[in-house]
Amino acid sequence: MKSHLNVHYFQHIAGEGFGSCYSFLKQHQAHITATEFFALPVDQPLEIEALPSVTDVDLLIIMGGTMSVNDEANFPWLKIQKRWLRRYLSMGKPAIGLCFGGQLIANALGAAVNTNQNQELGWMDVHKVKQQAVECFQLPEKFNVMHWHRETFEIPKGAIHLAENDVCRNQMYQIGRNVLGFQFHPEITPESLTLFLNDDDELESFKGKYVQSEQQLKITPKSSFHAGNLLLNRAIEYVLQDNYC
Incomplete structure (x- = not known):
């Protein structure tokens, strides 16, 4: 990976930050900046010029959020964010979307984002889809x-x-060789999980048989975080490969 990359991230929750990939990027002397959408004044419209120039960003990472990508009425900055995203992606530049971020990229490109049949909260297995005859980001079978x-x-x-x-x-999902969208949270660390668990209102809004309890999540062993963190590091290298490696 090229050193001194300009990495920008879109943050939607106070304190969430970069998660596990911060130290990985810093090892490569990345220059990291952020747009903190949660801190924007509600009564002051966001201008697209307030976001960084797309030509100045080498890698975009879009973090999670508790809002819906469809809720543009309550979060008017979503329209501007999607416009900026379309401009950025049209240039074939590297991007990674994490949970809400993956939904945001998909929606900006015209794909629907809807309520899933079941709410999903906790540690669960994911399976690799049988690939088509094209070069893809390689995942473990499970x-x-x-x-x-x-x-x-x-x-x-x-x-x-x-x-x-x-x-x-x-x-x-994968778009070309420069975009990866995740529905799950590979970036999660013990510290960011604790932050999530401190949001009582958010926890109480989750119900169902695929929702693990707060008590279960609080005793998560540190080894559980490694697979996702390593996967995200590999994903960053992958989307940068044809651009800055």
Whole structure:
């Protein structure tokens, strides 16, 4: 990976940050900046010029969020964010979307994001989808990662469906060699999981047989985080490969 990349991330929840990939990117002397959408004034419209120039960003990482990508009435910055995304992606630049971020990329490209049949919260297995005869990001046959979502994306037109499980069919997709969208949270760390668990209102809104209890999640062993964290590091290298490696 090229050193001194300009990495920008879209953050939607206070304190969520980069998760596990921050230290990985810093090892490569990445220059990291952020747009904190949660801190924007409600009564002040966001101008697209307030976002970084697409030519100045080498890698975009879009983090999770508790809002819906469809809720543009309550979060008017979503329209501007999607416009900027379309401009950025039209240039073939590298991007990774994590949970809400994966939904946002899909939706910006015209794919629907709807309520999943079951809410999914906790550590659950994901399976690799049998690949088509094209070069794809390589996944293990099965891996265990953190999930935290009510809605899910349809696979964008022209994208490749990479991963699924019994709870949510669309767990991951790839567009070209420069975009990877995740429905799960490979970036989660013990610290960010604690932050999620401190949001009582968010926890109480999840119900169903695929929702693990707060008590279960609090005793998650540190080894559980490794598979997702390594997967995300590999994903970053993959989307940068044809651009900056």
